[in-house]
Ligand SMILES: Nc1ncnc2c1ncn2[C@@H]1O[C@H](COP(=O)(O)OP(=O)(O)O)[C@@H](O)[C@H]1O
């Protein structure tokens with residue numbers, strides 16, 4: 001079964017569901033028989049545990065990976081303040097560089113079939129002066145998956161993000177609709193609009209209040225698995 005060496009997960013906003021969907025994607029790919037690693041290379045809002053800053057997002061992704069990977073392998077830049085990383089980096093006296101993240105991706109790609117990389121914030125969240133999350137995705141040369149946290153206002157955020165991804169030159173492997181507002185008016189109309197406007201496969205529609213396992217069952221991996229056998233393809237069809 002063939003798959004890209006990794007995917008870069010971005011989203012329409014902080015709280016769109018990047019970590020949740022990334023965890024579900026790792027789970028689903030693992031169940032499809034792939035060795036899956038993860039990175040949360042830049043994280044703010046980290047907690048100090050035994051003297052080390054630990055990212056809650058990295059911990060959630062770590063719970064799903066199926067290769068020997070330590071939490072420390074997952075995050076190259078961890079900051080305590082829950083603010084944009086470019087601001088958190090200043091008092092920490094750190095400049096975010098892509099080389100250590102590229103090296104971490106290479107190291108994980110050696111032991112995994114694919115590496116799921118969660119961005120931070122949205123696609124144009126700043127990482128430094130005139131350096132953005134988009135630049136990290138380009139530096140890692142990974143196809144992008146966009147998580148649309150569907151609520152009022154998300155259509156604009158989603159379409160701006162998709163347009164900016166296209167401008168970056170990175171392929172959009174697909175998008176996931178995460179139903180953040182269970183009572184959203186005209187929900188189906190919003191879903192149809194996204195599917196119509198975005199020229200990439202919809203990899204799944206995730207209900208609100210789902211577990212990671214349930215969300216994994218809602219993902220359609222077929223377009224990510226390029227040379228799967230028919231039986232493997234059947235196993236990767238969404239069940240919701
Ligand atoms: N479909 C969903 N069902 C249940 N909980 C969800 C869902 N989507 C997101 N969440 C929860 O909402 C919160 C924000 O999602 P998260 O994945 O952390 O967003 P992001 O990584 O984009 O900032 C988390 O507590 C997450 O577990």
Ligand SMILES: [Mg+2]
Nearest residue numbers: 018019057118
């Ligand atoms: Mg997150």
